[in-house]
Amino acid sequence: MERCLPMIRLSLISLLLLPISNATPQEEITTKSPVARKILDGWQKEKPVRAERKVHIVYWTPSDREPAPRFRERLSPILENIRSFYGKELEHLGFGNRTFSLDHEKDGLLKIHVVRGLQPYSHYEVKSGGEIRKECLEPLKAAGVDAENETIVLFCNMSNWDPQTRTISQNSPYYASGTNRRGTAWQVDSPILDLSQLGNKGDNVKDGQYRDISLGRYNSIFIGGIAHELGHALGLPHNKECAAEKAAFGTALMGSGNRTYGENLRGESKGSYINLAHGLQLASHPLFTGSIKGWDAKPSAVPSDLAVKAEGKSIVFSGKVTADVPVYGIIAYADPDGGGDYDATTASAVPDKEGRFTLTCTDLVAGKAGELRIFFLQANGIPSGFLSYTPFKYPYQVGPDGIPDVSGITQKFSAAQK
Numbered sequence: 001m002e003r004c005l006p007m008i009r010l011s012l013i014s015l016l017l018l019p020i021s022n023a024t025p026q027e028e029i030t031t032k033s034p035v036a037r038k039i040l041d042g043w044q045k046e047k048p049v050r051a052e053r054k055v056h057i058v059y060w061t062p063s064d065r066e067p068a069p070r071f072r073e074r075l076s077p078i079l080e081n082i083r084s085f086y087g088k089e090l091e092h093l094g095f096g097n098r099t100f101s102l103d104h105e106k107d108g109l110l111k112i113h114v115v116r117g118l119q120p121y122s123h124y125e126v127k128s129g130g131e132i133r134k135e136c137l138e139p140l141k142a143a144g145v146d147a148e149n150e151t152i153v154l155f156c157n158m159s160n161w162d163p164q165t166r167t168i169s170q171n172s173p174y175y176a177s178g179t180n181r182r183g184t185a186w187q188v189d190s191p192i193l194d195l196s197q198l199g200n201k202g203d204n205v206k207d208g209q210y211r212d213i214s215l216g217r218y219n220s221i222f223i224g225g226i227a228h229e230l231g232h233a234l235g236l237p238h239n240k241e242c243a244a245e246k247a248a249f250g251t252a253l254m255g256s257g258n259r260t261y262g263e264n265l266r267g268e269s270k271g272s273y274i275n276l277a278h279g280l281q282l283a284s285h286p287l288f289t290g291s292i293k294g295w296d297a298k299p300s301a302v303p304s305d306l307a308v309k310a311e312g313k314s315i316v317f318s319g320k321v322t323a324d325v326p327v328y329g330i331i332a333y334a335d336p337d338g339g340g341d342y343d344a345t346t347a348s349a350v351p352d353k354e355g356r357f358t359l360t361c362t363d364l365v366a367g368k369a370g371e372l373r374i375f376f377l378q379a380n381g382i383p384s385g386f387l388s389y390t391p392f393k394y395p396y397q398v399g400p401d402g403i404p405d406v407s408g409i410t411q412k413f414s415a416a417q418k
Contacts, residue, residue, distance in 0.1 A: 025245045033094025035350045039328035043379035049293040053286050054101045056145050057112045061157035062121040068191045076109040077195045082227045093279035100287040115139045129173035129186045151183040159190035169208030176232035180381040183233030187226050199265040216266050224261025235386040236278050238341040242363040249273040277346035280329040284381040294380030300324040301376035301384050308409045313402040315361040322355050329377040330357050336365040341388045366402040
């Protein structure tokens, strides 16, 4: 995926002082990531606590169904491809080729724990995720995997494929959640889930949800779905790319990027990417650092001197942060009302030596109220919150002309000081 953008000749200091609207997405990466990485890696190198953490793969099938054909042969390259995708994205973001590890058998394919459900197919539905996971706990424990303290990707054999009519439907759990310590991503397997078909523009299938689509598009949606839900299992919330990122890189994986994964292979779009905000958070996750130093601590970031102002059509949020474990990054999600959190755009900052930072939130939606959520990222992989939860959240309004009203935020600041 080509990411080489023109660079302007400015000193590091002058670039750091540029308003975000004047810096390209690539310039943001070039200036912020090395500073964040210096803080993060510097802390991790002092008295390191190394640990071999892996993403564990589970294949669950109802009591009256056999696993789909060639599931190990199909799922192994898919997970390897996603592993490589995360690594390349983190490398592009300036954090080196750090990614998660997988467990392999002697034949080179992934070690996949097969679990047979207690009930027949008809018993289970989309909402059965908790029940299915519970059925997997004891078999995993017997295999030496404590799912309560690991990250697992759980494939459910809950699809229905008819090769004669080329129709497919699924009735599977398809969601995820997680933290720096553990996570679960529920997925669905099918006989046509196959990495080798990602570039296929033909051989259409009729999907119960997505209707008449190419086999390549089917695999974009469901392989991209694996990558997307894994992001949630790692603690990432949804987000939407800003206009400049869309033009430069494509569609954010944790937004609609679950449906555009691999579209670049078919010439349909730039494909999916991981943005700087999420790269910053992943960079300290134990699965990506191979370190569990301080991973069981509680969030200790304490913001102060908070200030906010409207600057043109942007919100500028600044302050200072202190913590027991260094804060190496700050992320803001500007989330307009409606649409869940899929349309939340991000801004990121790296604190200076005194802990001071400035976030500039752009691409606000005119005529809508919203919530500004701030996350402080600590070097031990513990942010101030996971998914869309953080204690630091503030209301704002945007007028029809796109000018933000931040009086709700200033009122919250005043109330907190009383």
